[in-house]
Amino acid sequence: MEATLYQFKTEPFKHQAADFENSRDREHWGLWWEMGVAKTKPLIDTFSWLWLQGKLEGVLVLAPEGVNAQWLDDEIPTHMPLQVQDSLDKFIWFTSKAGQVKYTADWLTFLKRPRAGGLSVMTMTYDALMTDAGAKAAKVFLESRRCMLILDESTRIKTPGAKVTKRVLAMSKYARYRRIANGTPIADSPFNAYTQIKFLNPMAWHHLGIQDSQGFHTYFGQYEKRQLSAPRRITGNNGRSWMMTHFDHLVGYRNLDDMAKVVAAHGSRLLKRDVFPDLPPKLYSKHYFELSPKQRKAYEDLKQEMITWLESGVSVTAVLAIVRQTRLQQVCSGYLPADDEHELRSLVEPKDNPRIKLLLDVMEDVPGKVIIWGKYDIDVDLIGSALRDKMGWDIVTWDGRTSEEDRRTAKSRFLDPSGARAFVGKASSSAARGLNLQVADTVVYYNNSFVLDDRQQSEDRAHRPGIHHPVKYIDLIARGTIDELILRALRAKRDVAALVTGDQLSEWV
Numbered sequence: 183m184e185a186t187l188y189q190f191k192t193e194p195f196k197h198q199a200a201d202f203e204n205s206r207d208r209e210h211w212g213l214w215w216e217m218g219v220a221k222t223k224p225l226i227d228t229f230s231w232l233w234l235q236g237k238l239e240g241v242l243v244l245a246p247e248g249v250n251a252q253w254l255d256d257e258i259p260t261h262m263p264l265q266v267q268d269s270l271d272k273f274i275w276f277t278s279k280a281g282q283v284k285y286t287a288d289w290l291t292f293l294k295r296p297r298a299g300g301l302s303v304m305t306m307t308y309d310a311l312m313t314d315a316g317a318k319a320a321k322v323f324l325e326s327r328r329c330m331l332i333l334d335e336s337t338r339i340k341t342p343g344a345k346v347t348k349r350v351l352a353m354s355k356y357a358r359y360r361r362i363a364n365g366t367p368i369a370d371s372p373f374n375a376y377t378q379i380k381f382l383n384p385m386a387w388h389h390l391g392i393q394d395s396q397g398f399h400t401y402f403g404q405y406e407k408r409q410l411s412a413p414r415r416i417t418g419n420n421g422r423s424w425m426m427t428h429f430d431h432l433v434g435y436r437n438l439d440d441m442a443k444v445v446a447a448h449g450s451r452l453l454k455r456d457v458f459p460d461l462p463p464k465l466y467s468k469h470y471f472e473l474s475p476k477q478r479k480a481y482e483d484l485k486q487e488m489i490t491w492l493e494s495g496v497s498v499t500a501v502l503a504i505v506r507q508t509r510l511q512q513v514c515s516g517y518l519p520a521d522d523e524h525e526l527r528s529l530v531e532p533k534d535n536p537r538i539k540l541l542l543d544v545m546e547d548v549p550g551k552v553i554i555w556g557k558y559d560i561d562v563d564l565i566g567s568a569l570r571d572k573m574g575w576d577i578v579t580w581d582g583r584t585s586e587e588d589r590r591t592a593k594s595r596f597l598d599p600s601g602a603r604a605f606v607g608k609a610s611s612s613a614a615r616g617l618n619l620q621v622a623d624t625v626v627y628y629n630n631s632f633v634l635d636d637r638q639q640s641e642d643r644a645h646r647p648g649i650h651h652p653v654k655y656i657d658l659i660a661r662g663t664i665d666e667l668i669l670r671a672l673r674a675k676r677d678v679a680a681l682v683t684g685d686q687l688s689e690w691v
Contacts, residue, residue, distance in 0.1 A: 212449025217642030240327030245334035249616030324356035331357035369635035550623035580607035
């Protein structure tokens with residue numbers, strides 16, 4: 183079939199059509215398009231095109247929770263040509279239903295039934311892939327058909343040693359066509375690029391002499407030797423032991439031009455400001471508050487304890503450092519871990535919490551609908567109660583405790599012009615990745631994490647093509663605390679990522 187005979191169901195933007203023409207017949211390709219640039223449609227057009235060419239029979243989409251179902255419920259019905267939809271079989275893999283008799287029967291029917299010349303599309307979450315049943319289902323599906331494997335939000339495989347990464351890479355050999363969709367291959371560090379590119383092309387790094395992740399870190403990292411305060415006994419694979427007295431500490435990156443060339447050869451990079459030059463801007467502001475006396479004392483005590491700990495010469499691991507930083511951040515938000523370390527307890531009463539007070543004060547002057555992102559479940563609870571009780575607002579909430587049915591209701595109520603005024607969620611949840619919440623004029627960060635991907639994804643739920651108003655972003659910050667450090671760290675990560683992806687540095691937070 184000639185390219186000119188492909189009939190788009192929805193007219194593509196110019197950038198979508200160009201990438202479709204360039205990449206549709208490639209076996210592997212990455213769409214590193216900034217959130218809001220609309221990368222799902224060209225993927226649907228690509229596998230529809232390959233099916234019409236007789237080159238493809240199945241598609242497996244791996245996506246975060248809540249996003250996987252949107253592929254089949256929203257995106258495919260909107261963008262897939264009717265000619266292809268008429269021959270479509272689709273299936274959503276739910277781990278919770280894997281043992282049910284009817285669900286198993288439906289799965290086996292789907293697996294065995296490709297209609298004569300039909301296209302089968304299956305979606306699954308990354309969490310489902312971590313179960314034995316999910317991993318087996320994915321493998322069986324990929325082996326049964328000529329398939330494309332799509333990783334939506336591919337930074338889920340950024341860590342080489344992670345179980346999910348190993349499973350995805352092991353599965354990839356069964357899929358002739360492989361695609362990645364993510365805002366950037368560099369979420370928090372240039373090292374994030376290794377496994378994502380390897381998924382697309384296992385040989386991609388070999389011309390640089392890089393055979394594995396250790397070689398990748400050596401080639402692109404700059405290190406200095408540091409001495410351990412106490413020697414460690416290390417046992418190798420051969421059973422021999424020795425004492426380690428020094429370790430390599432990462433101090434920076436090098437050869438990023440080489441990394442940029444490999445990334446560019448395996449995908450396309452698009453930014454909203456380049457694709458939609460008329461898209462209204464993001465407007466950032468910071469609102470500061472002072473810790474309460476009780477918080478300040480707890481903060482300074484923890485800070486001094488951390489200084490003493492560091493000066494003692496103890497070997498600092500990443501896990502220990504994160505725990506200490508997290509404690510400081512929790513104090514700034516008004517709580518501390520309870521005795522069992524799994525629950526958080528209030529350090530100050532909600533009515534006396536200066537962060538909550540500032541939020542309510544800011545909300546007095548905010549028109550229209552608002553998205554408020556927090557870091558913890560307790561944030562969602564505190565914010566929700568304050569807005570309902572003090573402001574009288576109708577709100578919806580979204581975090582890991584929200585059922586699938588309640589999520590659909592929450593989305594519908596917030597998007598309804600006469601519905602909920604505020605959407606309160608966790609920036610690390612699926613809500614920060616899969617939803618179109620462009621009805622919001624304002625986005626508030628009650629607090630932040632150090633994860634750049636969470637920040638970027640959550641920002642772009644509201645800033646999307648089709649809006650005609652600037653989106654205002656407000657950060658609530660405890661003056662003279664780790665809150666300020668977190669924002670600086672996020673900016674630094676974005677700047678390093680720009681060196682690899684070729685983005686121009688822009689004003690941000």
